[in-house]
Amino acid sequence: MNKTDDLAADSRHVLAGPDEPRAAPSDRAYIVGAGISALILGAILLKGGAVEWLDHPGLRAWQTICVAITVQAIPFLVLGTLISGAVNAFVPAGAFGKALPSRPALAVPVASAAGVVLPGCECASVPVAGSLIRRGVPPPAAFAFLLSAPAVNPIVLVSTAVAFPGNPAMVVARLVASLAVSMIMGWLWLRFGRSQWLRMPSRHSGHEHGRSRWSEFRLGFQHDFLHAGGFLVLGAMAAATFNVTVPRPWMETFSQSAWASILFLALLAIVLAVCSEADAFVAASLTGFSNTARLTFMVVGPMVDLKLAALQAGTFGRPFALRFSLATATVAVAVSAATGWCLL
Incomplete structure (x- = not known):
């Protein structure tokens, strides 16, 4: 059996049908997300002075950044989970697979090109990629689109x-x-890729007998949003911690070397x-760095960041998130370095 056949078998294994055993839901994601969200909300409500330590400048900066990242990402996460729920409830099984070339190697560039015409954010792309795989799209093509x-x-x-006005390059x-x-x-x-690295959500795709499609849409949206939301908050907390703890002079030191x-x-x-x-606006503000370094910032960010890694871990499992994030970053x-040196 060749590699393509192995991957096809792996995809069928991942796309477990309704009669096959399914993994237990990850309730810890809901509990952790709800608990952390409650803590952040409590900090916001009490920051007026009811608790003295909440007025510390460092904590207030951490709080502001964490909430800003979460609030910024929530609309796109909602959009992604709405699309994910609609795909699972209303799109016939196999429709996406038929729209792509049958050979996975050719399906990858087609899926990549589809990203040019389909607006989306990294928070939205994770649940959408999960839905695409559940609906028959080969994982390599779904990850290229992601x-x-x-x-x-x-x-x-x-x-x-x-x-970057005046800089179309x-x-x-x-x-x-x-x-x-x-x-x-x-x-x-x-x-x-290996199928054992990839864990799909327990909810199966496709229409379930006796349940309306609108009901499936509502349940699918609820499941994906609550599941991904907890990991989004975890990622926002990690990003806020870095922002508060890393001294600004360190950034100026690294700007002196091209590779650094x-x-x-x-x-x-x-x-x-x-x-x-x-x-792009953040990258444009980093005027002390070269265009190639700023290009790297814009290429890496939408593909690998803390909240995205957390969302991938919640959707596809930690073994996948760890391997995929490290490989993507590399x-x-x-x-980015090669493109910047050639085009910039």
Whole structure:
């Protein structure tokens, strides 16, 4: 049996039918997310002085950043889970698989290119990718779309052009580098991916007898939003902690070296977790860094950040999130550096 057949068998194993055993739901995600959300909400309500330590400047800065990241991402997470619920409830099984080339190696670039015309954010792309796999799309193609949609959609490209006026090369470089990374990662998963690294949500796709499609849509949206929301809050907390604890002079030190500046802005993109629709303005403000380093910031951020890794862990499992995030970060840095030196 060749590699393609192995992956096809793996996909069928992942897409368990309603009569096959399913893993128990991860209730811990709901509990952790609800508990952390309650703590943050309590801090917001009490910050007026009822509890003295809540007035500490560092804590208030942490609180502001954490809430800002969460609030910024929530609308896109809602959009993604709405699309995910609609796909599971209303789209016939196999429809997406028929729209893509039958060979997974060819389906990857087609899925990557689809991200150019479909607006989306990284928070929305994770549940959508999960729905695509449950509906028959090969995982390599779904992961290529997961990476390309938040990085090269029209909203992101326009915001990049506005953030870098008079520098169309930056828009072209971002488009080329992001598409290249998404395709490379899709092909890498096709070649090296294993089904045991990938855990899908317990909810099966497709219409269940005796239940209306609107009911399935409501339940699917509720499941995906609550499940992903808890991990989103965890990622926002980690990003806020980095923002508060890392001294600003450190950033100036790294800007003096070409490679150090690229690696530093890649790490900064991962921990800041800025939404892809807004990250170009953050990159434009980093005037002390080279254009190649700022390009790396914009390519890495929509594909690998703390909240995205947390969302992937909640949707596909921690073994997948760890391997996929590390590989994506490595490929994104290398491709960004090469693209920047060629086009910028």
